[in-house]
Amino acid sequence: MTGGRRNFLKTMSAGGLAAVAASGKARAAASGGGTSKVASSVPPIPAAALETAPLEPSESVQTAPSDAALSASARAQPLYGSDYMADCLQHLGLTVIPQVPGSTFTGLHESIVNRGMLREKPLDLLTVTHEEIGVAFAHGYAKVAGDATATIVHSTVGLQHASMALYNAWCDRAPVVCLTGSLTDPESRKNWVDWMHAVSDGPALTRDFTKFDETPRSLPHFTESLVRGYQMAMTPPQGPVVLAIDLNLQERRIAKDEALPSLRKPRISAPQGDSGGVAEAAKMLAQAENPVLIADRTARTAEGFGALIELAETLQAPVIDMGGRLNFPWLHPLNQSFNRGAVLREADVILAMEVQDLSNAVRPAPNARLISLSSYDYYLKSNYQSFQAMPKVDLAIAGDAEATLPALLAALRAAIPRRSRSAIADRGARWAEDRKGQMARARREAALGWSIKPITTGRVWAEVHDQVKDMDWAIVGGCHFEGKWPQQLWDARQHHQYIGDSGGYGLGYLPGAAVGAAYAHRSEGRLPIVFGGDGDLLMAPGALFTAAYHTIPLLYLVHNNGGYHQEIMKVQEQANARARGIARTHVGNVLPGADYAKLGASMGVASQRVVEPGDLRAAIARALEVVASGEPALIDIVSQGR
Amino acid sequence: MRSLFVAGALLALAAATGPVIAQPSGEAERPMEQANAARGRYLYFQTGCYACHGTIGHGAFLAGPKLTPPLMAFEPFSAQLREPVGRMPRYGAETMSDEDVADIYAFLKAIPPQPTPDSIDMLKDPS
Ligand SMILES: Cc1ncc(C[n+]2csc(CCOP(=O)(O)OP(=O)(O)O)c2C)c(N)n1
C-alpha cells in the first residue's frame, strides 16, 4: 500500500495539484515504525531528531521494563503519585489524552507513557500543537464517543491557551475533563519560569465556564475529585471541568503498603422532568391543533434520536432541528428545519427541547404556548451570557429532554383522544407533501452556479455526497457557513452522523474537534468528513499534524473563500450604514494567497488543491482512497464566500 | 464611490474571491435602457454584492437570498438597495448612483440560465 500511495502522491504532485508529504504510514515504515507491540499509538523516534539513520529495532536491546513489571500488581518497582493518577484515568475510561507537554505535569506524562500506555486497555497520549486543539479534540471526541475523555495542559499558559476551547465546550454542553499542571509549593519552583507559571488558584481563570474545578491536596483527594469531575461533566447539562494537579503530588513516592486507587466509573443517569410537568405538557400537545417540536442538543445518544422520531410520529408534528446535534433524520418527512417560519406561524403549542437560543428560535410564533424542556435550567452561571435572551415560556420543565422523552411519550399516548387520530394523520401528510417541495427547491438551488468559479458550496457537497452516499459517513463540522446542504439533501439516519458546531462560536474549534471526532469514529471504521473555513483552519492548523502523525483518517475539505468572509460581510454592512462605501472593507479581513494544500502537505497530510469545479470528482476520489487506507486527506477548495 | 476605489484594494479583493474583474471603460451618462452589464458586473463585485448573494446572484444560506433566476422587476430591486427590508445594508445614492443600480441590474439580467437539477446526474430526484 505504501508504495502504491507514494506513486499516487507523485501523480498528484505531477498534476500540479499539490505538494504532498510522505504519509504517516510511509513515514512510520521508513523509520522502523510498527515495531511497538503496544496497541495505542507510540510513533517511533523520528530519525531527524536523532540526527542519524533510521533505527533498526534490535531484539537484544531492552530499553523499557516489560509490561508485566509495570503492572499494577507488581509492586517491585516503586510507584509515584502520577502512576496513581494515570491508573485513575484508565479506570474512568479517560483514555484518549491529547496534550501539549509542560514541566508542570512531567510526572503524569512519564507515568502515562511508561505505565498507562503499556497496560491492557492502554491510555493513548497524543501530541497536539496547541492546548486549544487539545480541548477541541476532547470536545469533538466526546460528542461522537458519547463519553468524556481527558486533556492535559501546562499550568497557567497552557490553561490560558485552552480557555476559549473550554468556553466552546461549555456553550456546547460537551463533557471535557481538563487536567492542568500546578506548582502549588513555592519550594518546588526551581527558577523564574516556574514562578511565572505558578498560580495560587489556576482554575479560577476558567471558573466562569466550567462546571467544576478542584486542586486536589492528596491522592485520594485526586481520585475523589476526578470522579466528581467526571460525574459533573457527564451529567446533563454536560460541560467541561478542570483539575489542577500539583507536581509534588505527581512526584510523590507511593509507599509499598499504600493502596492503589480503587474507584468505580459511575453510569450516568440523566435527570428527568417532573411527572406533573410532563403530564401537563402531554395534555397541551395532545390538544394542540398545530404542535411543533424544536430540538437543538436534544439527542445525546441513538436512543434519544429514536425517541424524538417516535414523539414526532405520534403527534405527526413538524420538527425543527436547530442543529446542535443530529436530533432527527434529515430527510424525514416531518423534518421541517428549512421551513421554520411557515411552520411556526401556524403553531399553537411548541415543545422546545434543550434549545439554546430559544427566544430567537420561536420569534415567528409570538402567540403560541411555549413549553421548554431543558437541563439548562438546572445549571447556569452568571457572567458569560451564553444562556441567551430570556424566552417567554408558559411551562418550563427542568429536565434532560432525552431522559424525559419516554415518559412524555407514554403520557402523550394516553392523552391523545381517539377522535383526533385522523386529524393528526392529515397533519403529517400535509407536512410530508411540503417536505417534497423543499427538497426539490434545495436541488434546484444546488444546481445554480454548478460550473462557476469560485466553486459553489452546493457543488462541493453534491460531489462529495455522490461518492460517499453508500459509505458509513459522518460529518464532523457545523456546515453553517458551507450552505447546510447536507442537512437538506443527505440521508442522515443515525445520531452519530452529525455533531453540530463549536457551541461558543470560538474559531479554532473546527480543526481540533474534527480530528478528535475522527479519532472516535476510527474504531467504528466510519468515514469522517468536514468542510470548514480557511480562517478556522488557520487558527489551529496544527490539528492536521496530529491527524497525520497519529494516523487518524479524516476527509478535510477547506472552504477556501480567501478570508474571514463572515467579517467581510459585517464590515461591509457597517460601512454601508455609514454611507462610506465598501472599497476598503476587505482590509484586515482577507487571507489571500494561503495555500492549504501546501499547509496540509507540510504536516504529512495527503493534500490537493482544487480550483476548477470539474476537477472535484477526481480529487475527492483520490482523497477517499487515502482515507480508506486509514489516513487523513485534505482538499483545499477555492470556493464561493458562502 | 468611484473616488474611493483603490486599485490595490480591488486586487486584494479579487484574490479573495477569484477572478479579477477588469474595470470596463465607457462610463459616460446614458439613459437607463442602455445600462451596461459589463460595468454592472464590475460594480457587483466592487460594491460587495457578491459577498452575500454569490458571484452570479445565486444566493447563499445565512448570507443573502438568491437574486436570479427569476430576477425581480427593476423598481423593487432598486427600492431594496435604497431602503432595504431585512438585514441587507443600505446602498444610498452617496455610494451608488442610479446608473450604477441600473448597470448591476443589467448584469444580473444577463446571467445565462443555470442548469436544472434534472440535467445533473447527482442532483436528480432519487425517488
Ligand atoms: C476566536 C474568534 N475570533 C474571532 C471571531 C469572529 N469571527 C466570526 S466568523 C469569522 C470568520 C471565519 O472565517 P472562516 O472560518 O474562514 O469562515 P468564513 O466566514 O470565511 O466562511 C470571524 C473572524 C470568532 N468567532 N472567534
Ligand SMILES: [Mg+2]
Ligand atoms: Mg473563510
